[in-house]
Amino acid sequence: MAIVSIKEKTALRLELDNGMVDGRQRVLSKTFSKIKDTAEDEDLHGTALVLGNLQNKDLLRIRKIEETLLEEE
16 A cells, blocks of 8 residues: 655744743744745755745744645555
8 A cells, every 4th residue: 555645735944043031942834825846945945045034023933834735555
């Protein structure tokens, strides 16, 4: 029995600096969905940097989120 992995959704999440509270980093997340499955990681990173520069808060991290369906073949 073989398992097939099918990419369903891709999203790009920007994690922004929302200050410190009680010595812990607060993070504000902004998620951009409906990303093309064929988008290269380098292109996503470059786009995230541009979007991060448009934000009022500093960009901490960039995350690529993929939703994958696992089916039996």
